[in-house]
Amino acid sequence: MVHLELLYKPAGASRSVSDGRLVVVSNRVAAPSASGASGAAGSGAGGLAVALQAALKARGGIWFGWSGKVSQDSNAPVQERTHGSVTYALSDLSRRDLDEYYHGFANRALWPICHYRLDLAKPSAPDSAGYFRVNEFFARRLARMIRPNDVIWVHDYHFIPMAAFLRQLGCANRIGFFLHIPWPSPDVARALPAYDRILRAMSAYDVVGFQTEGDAENFRNCLVQAKAGRAGGDVWREAYGRRFQVDAFPISIDAEAFAEEARVAEKNVLVKRMRASLEGRPLIIGVDRLDYSKGIRQRIEAFASFLEQSPLAAKSRVTMLQVTPKSRSEVPEYAKIQREVAEQVGIVNGKLGDVDWTPLRYINKVMSQSALAGLYRIARVGLVTPLRDGMNLVAKEYVAAQTPDDPGVLVLSQFAGAAQELHSALIVNPYDIEATGAAIARASSMPLAERKERWGAMMDVLRANSIDNWTARFLQALGGDAELADSAQHAPPPLAAGDIGEPERWRGETPVWKSVGH
Ligand SMILES: O=P(O)(O)OC[C@H]1O[C@H](O[C@H]2O[C@H](CO)[C@@H](O)[C@H](O)[C@H]2O)[C@H](O)[C@@H](O)[C@@H]1O
Numbered sequence: 004m005v006h007l008e009l010l011y012k013p014a015g016a017s018r019s020v021s022d023g024r025l026v027v028v029s030n031r032v033a034a035p036s037a038s039g040a041s042g043a044a045g046s047g048a049g050g051l052a053v054a055l056q057a058a059l060k061a062r063g064g065i066w067f068g069w070s071g072k073v074s075q076d077s078n079a080p081v082q083e084r085t086h087g088s089v090t091y092a093l094s095d096l097s098r099r100d101l102d103e104y105y106h107g108f109a110n111r112a113l114w115p116i117c118h119y120r121l122d123l124a125k126p127s128a129p130d131s132a133g134y135f136r137v138n139e140f141f142a143r144r145l146a147r148m149i150r151p152n153d154v155i156w157v158h159d160y161h162f163i164p165m166a167a168f169l170r171q172l173g174c175a176n177r178i179g180f181f182l183h184i185p186w187p188s189p190d191v192a193r194a195l196p197a198y199d200r201i202l203r204a205m206s207a208y209d210v211v212g213f214q215t216e217g218d219a220e221n222f223r224n225c226l227v228q229a230k231a232g233r234a235g236g237d238v239w240r241e242a243y244g245r246r247f248q249v250d251a252f253p254i255s256i257d258a259e260a261f262a263e264e265a266r267v268a269e270k271n272v273l274v275k276r277m278r279a280s281l282e283g284r285p286l287i288i289g290v291d292r293l294d295y296s297k298g299i300r301q302r303i304e305a306f307a308s309f310l311e312q313s314p315l316a317a318k319s320r321v322t323m324l325q326v327t328p329k330s331r332s333e334v335p336e337y338a339k340i341q342r343e344v345a346e347q348v349g350i351v352n353g354k355l356g357d358v359d360w361t362p363l364r365y366i367n368k369v370m371s372q373s374a375l376a377g378l379y380r381i382a383r384v385g386l387v388t389p390l391r392d393g394m395n396l397v398a399k400e401y402v403a404a405q406t407p408d409d410p411g412v413l414v415l416s417q418f419a420g421a422a423q424e425l426h427s428a429l430i431v432n433p434y435d436i437e438a439t440g441a442a443i444a445r446a447s448s449m450p451l452a453e454r455k456e457r458w459g460a461m462m463d464v465l466r467a468n469s470i471d472n473w474t475a476r477f478l479q480a481l482g483g484d485a486e487l488a489d490s491a492q493h494a495p496p497p498l499a500a501g502d503i504g505e506p507e508r509w510r511g512e513t514p515v516w517k518s519v520g521h
C-alpha cells in the first residue's frame with residue numbers, strides 16, 4: 004500500500020491543514036431537498052445541523068452519510084448534490100445492511116450498552132459483521148471523494164470504525180470523532196461486542212471527543228484497563244501505536260437565536276391553540292424521542308405522584324404535555340416502550356382525569372423547532388429526566404426559550420450530560436419517583452426571584468458555550484494551525500492488517516486516492 008503522505012505531503016511547510024475542506028460524516032445528513040429547501044434526511048433539523056451547515060459553508064466541504072432510504076440496489080452510486088460550497092453525498096442502504104448496521108449493532112448493542120442498559124443489549128454476530136461491513140462500504144465511497152488537505156469529522160456511534168477503514172485505505176488526513184451519546188465506565192463498556200476492535204478503531208482518530216469530562220475519563224480508563232493506552236498529558240493518549248487527543252466538547256445550542264425563535268413563536272397558531280386550551284391552567288412540558296433512555300415512564304409516574312401528593316396540583320389542574328415522536332420503531336425494544344408508554348398514559352388519565360380535565364396530553368407527532376420554542380415558553384416547568392443521555396438539547400432549548408421577566412423552572416436528571424453545565428436547574432434522580440414528584444411541586448410553586456436567579460445563571464452558561472463555540476473548539480483541536488507543525492507526525496502508518504478485521508481484501512489494492520488523481 005502506498006502511503007498517502009508521500010503522495011500528498013503539503014508543498015509548503017506553512018500550508019495549513021485548515022486550508023482544506025471540511026468533510027462531515029454522520030448517519031443522518033441534514034441535506035436540503037432537491038428544490039433547495041433546507042431539511043434533514045429523515046430527521047428534524049436542529050441546532051446541530053445548523054452549526055455544521057455554517058462550518059461547512061465557511062470553509063467549503065462535504066456532508067457525507069446515509070440518504071435515509073433503503074434501496075434494492077446497494078451499489079447505486081453516491082447521490083451528490085451541491086449547494087454553494089457544500090456538497091451533500093448520500094448513499095442508500097440495502098434492507099439487510101440497514102437492519103444489521105443501524106437497527107442491529109448500532110441500536111441494539113452500542114446504544115443500550117452506552118446508556119447503561121446491558122439488560123436490553125442484544126449482541127449478534129451477523130449484526131457485528133454488518134456494522135463493520137457497512138462502515139467499510141461507506142469508507143471506500145468516502146475515500147474516493149477526499150483530498151489530502153481535507154479535515155474529516157466523523158459523528159457518533161454509527162461510524163466508530165470509519166477512520167480505521169480510511170487509514171487502511173491509506174488516508175493520512177486529520178480525522179476527528181465526536182460521540183454524541185455517553186461513553187460508559189470500563190466495567191460496562193467491556194460488555195460491548197467487538198470491544199477490542201472498537202477501542203482500536205477509536206484510536207485511529209486524531210481527536211476523540213465526548214459530551215462530558217466523565218465520558219472522556221471513562222474512555223481513557225478503558226484504554227488503561229485494556230492495557231492499550233498510556234497518558235501523554237492531560238488529554239493526550241498513546242494507544243495501539245498512535246497518539247491522539249481525548250477530550251470533552253459539550254455540545255450546545257445557539258441560545259440567542261433560540262430565544263428569538265421563542266419570542267416570535269408566541270404568535271405561532273399551534274402555540275396559541277395550546278394556550279387557549281389550557282384555560283389558565285399551568286403547563287408542564289416534556290419533549291423526547293420515544294426512547295427507553297429518556298425515562299418517560301418514570302417521568303409519568305413522577306407526574307402522577309405530584310398530582311396525588313400536591314394539593315396545589317389538584318387545585319390548579321396542572322396539565323402536562325409530553326411531545327414524543329416515535330423513534331427506531333423497527334427495533335423491538337422501541338416497539339415495546341411505545342406500547343408501554345401508551346398504556347401508562349391511559350391508566351394515569353383514567354385514574355386522575357375528570358370530565359373537563361386530561362392531566363396528561365401525549366402526542367407522537369414531530370413538532371417544528373419553532374412550535375417547540377413557543378410551547379417551552381408557555382410551560383411553567385420543563386421536565387428533562389432521562390435515565391442516561393449524552394447531552395439533551397431539549398434541556399438547553401427549554402432554558403433559552405423562557406421569558407426573562409417570568410421564567411419557568413427546569414427539572415433535570417443528574418444523568419443527562421446537560422446536568423454537568425446547568426447546575427441551577429432542579430437536579431433530580433429520575434429513578435426516585437417521589438423525589439422527582441416533589442421537585443415538580445417545588446418548581447411549580449417557586450417564587451419569581453428564585454426562578455429569575457436560576458434562569459439567569461443557566462443562560463450565562465449557555466451564552467458562554469454556544470454551538471458555534473463547540474464547532475470551533477472541536478475543529479481547532481482537529482485541524483487548528485497550532486497542530487499543523489507536527490501534523491505529519493500525527494499521521495501514523497495505517498493500522499496493521501488484522502486490526503480492523505477482514506483485511507485480506509485491502510492487501511495489494513491500488514489506493515483509491517491514486518485513481519481519482521487529485
Ligand atoms: O438518528 P436517530 O436514530 O433517529 O436518532 C436521533 C439522534 O439521537 C441521538 O442524539 C444524541 O445527540 C444529541 C446531540 O448531541 C444529544 O444531545 C443526545 O443526548 C444524544 O442522544 C444520536 O446520538 C444521534 O446520532 C441521532 O441522530
Ligand SMILES: O=c1ccn([C@@H]2O[C@H](COP(=O)(O)OP(=O)(O)O)[C@@H](O)[C@H]2O)c(=O)[nH]1
Nearest residue numbers: 047049292328368369370371372395396397
Ligand atoms: O417533535 C420534536 C421533538 C424534538 N425535536 C428536537 O430534537 C432534538 C432532540 O435532541 P436531544 O439532544 O434532546 O435528544 P436526542 O433525540 O438527540 O437523543 C431537539 O433539538 C428538539 O428540539 C424536534 O425538533 N421536534
